[in-house]
Amino acid sequence: MKDSLYIAWKYISHNKVKTITLVACITIILFLPVSLEQLLDESEQQLMSRAEVTPLIVGAKGSALDLVMNTLYFDDELPEFIYMDAAKQVDESNLALSVPVYIRFKARDFPIIGATLDYFKMRTLMIAEGRSLALLGECVVGAKVAQELELTLGSSLISSPESLFDIAGVYPLKMKVVGILKPTHTSDDLGIFVDLKTTWIIQGLGHGHQDVTLLNDSTLIYKRTEKNVTATPKLFHYNEITPDNIESFHFHGDLASYPITAVIVFPNDDKSETILRGRYLSQEEKLQIIKPTEVIDGLLQNIFRIKNVLDAVIAVVGFATFLAMILVFALSLRLRQREIQTIFKLGCRKGTIVRLLSAEIGIILFTSVGLCTMLVFILAQIDQELVRVLFIK
Secondary structure, three states, X not given: OHHHHHHHHHHHHHOHHHHHHHHHHHHHHHHHHHHHHHHHHHHHHHHHHHHHXXXXXXXXXXXXXXXXXXXXXXXXXXXXXXXXXXXXXXXXOOOEEEEEEEEEEEEOOEEEEEEOOHHHXXXXXXXXXXXXXXXXXXXXXXXXXXXXXXXXXXXEEEOEOOOOOOOOOOOOOEEEEEXXXXXXXXXXXXXXXXXXXXXXXXXXXXXXXOOHHHOOOOOOEEEEOOOOEEEOOOOOEOOEOOOOOHHHOEEOOOHHHOEEOEEXXXXXXXHHHHHHHHXXXXXXXXXXXXXHHHHHHHHHHHXXXXXHHHHXXXXXXXXXXXXXXXXXXXXXXXXXXXXXXXXXXXXXXXXXXXXXXXXXXXXXXXXXXXXXXXXXXXXXXXXXXXHHHHHHO
């Protein structure tokens, strides 16, 4: 048998192109279903683990998937806005803790998450460097953000406008980094966390400027009365919150009417969860309450349906590759007739030809399986990060 392996090795080494082509085809056919299964399992684990620690989400009626993906994974698809009053309703029910979030803006392509300090507590986010949020205009960044943007304590981030021509809407704000989170290997590593009021300042709902009562420039004053002073649009608004100007920042109107994207709800117990969900079943209700695990489970069911189609395609391609291999070896036998006749003239039997071909096929299959195993091992080392980049962000 050693002689057959030696001769087979010499033959496939001489015919490098044919050998490499066969090995590549077999390796890909073996690797595709295994890698697909591995990535889907990791995707399911990551998606469900994030959803399982988020009992309920209150948001505007519409796409439940958009609401969950935006709230849990900071996806770009924005759900319809709701108001802070929604969080107040949850708190007043005494059935759960509400954590309002506003996930709309970005800074250097990373999402800005406006939330209350309860978000850090409920997500068990720990500060690796610096401290938590304390003042307007401060931000705490995820581990991945700090790494990719090379941020340190005291660095600054400027929020990005939603469009190049949006000069009256989103208000670019320079934010100071006061803390860096420990890695969580979740979407939180990609977040820039600020207070809700900071996101409203970015939107232009809050602002800071000079004390208009002390201005003498007539171009800055539109109307002055004994009780009120109205400024013109020419009045300069601060684009950075500092200890010197923080007192000038203010909001107009009732904060309960200010926008948020969702309310993460943490019920007191199972009974409280059931009662709370029942309060949003009315058709007249403008809000919906959803259980993220149910939404993600539905998403995964759709993914697995697609996987079944892909498995069928891979099976067909694999069968075609098998037929192609048979054709290659059949043609190879026809081209090697003189070689085979020489082997017979040397006194070898037909079994020798079978052993030689079996050795060639065995070497090719063994090489393919080895390469596939190596690729699967490499994938196992990077599958978590790969899933976050490709599927979750």
